[in-house]
Amino acid sequence: MALLTYQSLWATELRRPGTPEAPLAERFDRVKAAGYDGMCIDLGALSLEEARATVPEYRRTGLGGLLTAFPGSVEDLRPALRLGREIGSPYVIVVGQVMPITVAGMIPVIRDWLRVSAEEGMPIQFETHRNCITNDLFATLQLLDAVPEMRLSADLSHYVVDRELTFPIPPEAMGWMSRVLARSDSFQGRVATRSQVQVPIAFPQFRRWVDLFEGWWEEGFRGFRARTDADCIFLCELGPPEYAMTDANGDELSDRWEEALKLRRIANAAWERAAP
Structure with missing residues (x-):
């Protein structure tokens, strides 16, 4: 049993006008x-x-x-x-x-x-x-x-925006997310707030949301490890603009490649903490 970390081909796109894709x-x-x-x-x-x-x-x-x-x-x-x-x-x-x-x-x-x-x-x-x-x-x-x-693949960023969940998340809403995680057999790496589906994870104002998602991933991993001996896939899926936040010139506010590597480290640490 292992956590396998994947990258998304879509997430490797730049979608920058005038710049060809690799x-x-x-x-x-x-x-x-x-x-x-x-x-x-x-x-x-x-x-x-x-x-x-x-x-x-x-x-x-x-x-x-x-x-x-x-x-x-x-x-x-x-x-x-x-x-x-x-x-x-x-x-x-x-x-x-x-x-x-x-x-x-x-x-x-x-x-x-x-x-x-x-x-x-x-x-x-x-x-x-x-x-x-x-x-x-x-x-x-x-x-x-x-x-x-x-069975589900959990990208909880969508539901944080869908329900405009306030911080701290109300206990009832945490229960809803737990029900989703209990039926999820894979997990996707993106951090959202109630107003934005993908935020730069290194910005200090979003630290509390990063911690929240890390806790959700750990909960999901713990449930996964308790019910199966299979490998688990964690997909880093930080999308290009307009998922990625940009400035007035259309330039991204953060380095998505480095952020994905950081998400991978966060997921691996949560996987280890979720060990029986």
């Missing part, structure tokens, strides 16, 4: 050289064909694979699951773009995606994410009750 191979090499265990590709940032171009890079570098899918229908998930198998992804993270208004309408959609997952022999985890079927924390909690086999 070639795909160079970005994979940099992640490998930095000591990450794997790379996650995101079908919200890449087309399926563009994502297929990464397959040789996984084979060349030996990085572990991980894939995030944004299926717009039940059957849209199937090709993503097959691509996940090609890159060696142990599961596929689902940010479902079918979004019924009611929980009663969501339940059959979740069950259909789980059916497709079983048919393809590729496990799935539903990411706690805005603008998707798990957009709202309260609806997600009801889905967890209704679909016991539903």
Whole structure:
């Protein structure tokens, strides 16, 4: 059992006007050289064909694979699951773009995606994410009750913003987050406040939020270690602008590459503290 730390290909983008992005191979090499265990590709940032171009890079570098899918229908998930198998992804993270208004309408959609997952022999985890079927924390909690086999990939930054959680977090809201963490089989590294989904973690005014997320990750790791002997994936996913905060010139306020390395150190320390 180990904590495996992954970087996101999307997070290696600069998205700076007039500055070309580094070639795909160079970005994979940099992640490998930095000591990450794997790379996650995101079908919200890449087309399926563009994502297929990464397959040789996984084979060349030996990085572990991980894939995030944004299926717009039940059957849209199937090709993503097959691509996940090609890159060696142990599961596929689902940010479902079918979004019924009611929980009663969501339940059959979740069950259909789980059916497709079983048919393809590729496990799935539903990411706690805005603008998707798990957009709202309260609806997600009801889905967890209704679909016991539903597993999550916890990116709690979305729910801090979704509920505009005040600091200190009210005990009731801490309980909601604990319910999410108890059903999560992977974790994503980003720190939010009630007003901003991604803040520079080295700025002193955000220290209390960093500590909060570190505590949540430790709680999630402790639960994970108690129920399985499998390896756990922690995905550093600090997105480019407009996720990253910028100044009046559009320049980022912090160095996301260095911040991701710091998040990796924080996660590793929390993993060790969570040991039985």
